[in-house]
Amino acid sequence: MASAAEQLAANFNFGAFNKATELKKRIWFTLGALVIYRLGTYIPLPGIDPAVIRDIFAQGAGGITDMMDLFTGGALGRMSIFALNIMPYISAAIIMQLLQSTVPKLEAMKKEGESGRKKLNQYTRYGTVVLATFQAYGLSVGVEGIVSASGAAVLAPGFFFRATTVISLVGGTIFLMWLGEQVTQRGVGNGISLIIFAGIVAELPSALAATMDLGRRGVLSAPIIIGILVLAVIVITVIVFVERAQRRIVVQYPKRQVGQRMFGGESSHIPLKINTPGVIPPIFASSILLLPLSVFQFAGNSGPEWLNTIIALLGRGQPGFIGLYVLFIVFFTFFYTAIVFNPEETAENLRQHGGFVPGIRPGKNTANYLDHVLTRLTVIGASYLVIICIIPEWLISQFSVPFYFGGTSLLIVVSVTMDTVGQVHSHMLAHQYEGLIKKSKLRGRRG
Numbered sequence: 001m002a003s004a005a006e007q008l009a010a011n012f013n014f015g016a017f018n019k020a021t022e023l024k025k026r027i028w029f030t031l032g033a034l035v036i037y038r039l040g041t042y043i044p045l046p047g048i049d050p051a052v053i054r055d056i057f058a059q060g061a062g063g064i065t066d067m068m069d070l071f072t073g074g075a076l077g078r079m080s081i082f083a084l085n086i087m088p089y090i091s092a093a094i095i096m097q098l099l100q101s102t103v104p105k106l107e108a109m110k111k112e113g114e115s116g117r118k119k120l121n122q123y124t125r126y127g128t129v130v131l132a133t134f135q136a137y138g139l140s141v142g143v144e145g146i147v148s149a150s151g152a153a154v155l156a157p158g159f160f161f162r163a164t165t166v167i168s169l170v171g172g173t174i175f176l177m178w179l180g181e182q183v184t185q186r187g188v189g190n191g192i193s194l195i196i197f198a199g200i201v202a203e204l205p206s207a208l209a210a211t212m213d214l215g216r217r218g219v220l221s222a223p224i225i226i227g228i229l230v231l232a233v234i235v236i237t238v239i240v241f242v243e244r245a246q247r248r249i250v251v252q253y254p255k256r257q258v259g260q261r262m263f264g265g266e267s268s269h270i271p272l273k274i275n276t277p278g279v280i281p282p283i284f285a286s287s288i289l290l291l292p293l294s295v296f297q298f299a300g301n302s303g304p305e306w307l308n309t310i311i312a313l314l315g316r317g318q319p320g321f322i323g324l325y326v327l328f329i330v331f332f333t334f335f336y337t338a339i340v341f342n343p344e345e346t347a348e349n350l351r352q353h354g355g356f357v358p359g360i361r362p363g364k365n366t367a368n369y370l371d372h373v374l375t376r377l378t379v380i381g382a383s384y385l386v387i388i389c390i391i392p393e394w395l396i397s398q399f400s401v402p403f404y405f406g407g408t409s410l411l412i413v414v415s416v417t418m419d420t421v422g423q424v425h426s427h428m429l430a431h432q433y434e435g436l437i438k439k440s441k442l443r444g445r446r447g
């Protein structure tokens with residue numbers, strides 16, 4: 001077994017990748033899907049004046065719309081058919097997961113296995129259409145109220161414009177939802193995360209150029225730019241360290257004799273990650289918080305005074321925005337961790353297979369111990385996410401640097417990259433194992 005592992009490690013190179021035909025097809029499919037997504041972000045909505053939209057976004061630089069534009073890969077700033085991006089689908093998924101914890105029928109459906117999962121996914125798709133419709137209508141109404149020095153953003157406001165905008169935006173969201181599912185099934189990595197990842201990475205060169213331009217014009221000093229780049233490197237290092245860190249709970253299995261032979265007695269471990277939900281909490285928090293605020297900000301130009309007050313209190317870097325963002329991140333960290341890992345179920349599985357944690361009684365005591373350890377880890381994980389997402393974002397908002405260097409964007413880019421690379425490695429190892437099995441069978445036949 002050791003020699004086989006050494007052989008796999010030795011052959012894990014580009015030559016092995018060239019022979020992995022299935023993996024290459026998956027990678028090309030993923031790249032093709034992401035190219036299609038990026039092309040769609042440049043298709044404008046009908047009836048929109050792009051120059052006015054650019055003026056509005058330039059005036060609101062550093063605000064909520066800029067951060068929302070980050071998650072849409074620039075589609076919102078160009079007011080394209082993908083302006084809502086995949087956010088309605090994420091919001092619908094959040095609602096469905098909350099309902100599964102409170103509605104017995106949905107909870108029972110979750111336990112039905114593959115058939116139940118398909119039904120829940122279908123309900124999530126229906127919810128996506130409903131949410132996207134409401135959000136698209138709100139965005140169309142908000143855009144109608146936008147007026148800049150160069151004129152109105154909408155060339156011919158009215159029912160027809162709102163109808164075509166809603167149809168275009170909802171259709172764009174549904175297409176991205178389908179595209180993300182196709183990438184997950186036929187490509188490499190999580191399709192939804194990769195769509196957000198592609199939008200952020202595609203805008204990084206222009207963000208870097210904008211930052212350098214701020215330095216050239218004297219808006220930012222050289223020490224500040226260097227400090228921001230150093231901060232970005234530190235944040236990336238912390239993300240890589242924490243995302244790989246885990247607490248290993250030792251599990252011991254007793255020895256048992258069957259006939260003349262002894263079985264068992266080996267030890268294993270349960271790996272508990274410090275950040276179990278990964279990049280999910282920041283994405284969930286952003287999807288719930290940013291899109292309504294962006295619509296409010298668009299409508300605030302012609303809206304009542306109370307709406308302008310809310311926009312001011314929840315502006316980028318303001319205590320109201322930071323407080324809500326922290327609250328949502330902490331909530332979704334604990335919520336998603338509770339969904340992913342069930343201490344009672346894990347303890348029961350260990351008891352049924354004869355496993356136990358040394359020094360802890362099987363059953364309820366083991367479940368309580370796992371819950372205690374997981375809670376402490378989740379507190380650390382939630383604190384880590386808050387620090388990574390809030391402090392860099394707040395510092396950058398004070399200096400008007402593009403948000404693509406913020407903690408949230410870096411967390412998404414690094415986490416999705418690590419996950420995708422891990423899946424590529426898994427596919428390559430599986431391919432090499434298949435090759436070894438085929439070789440062993442051929443040798444057996446010759447022998």
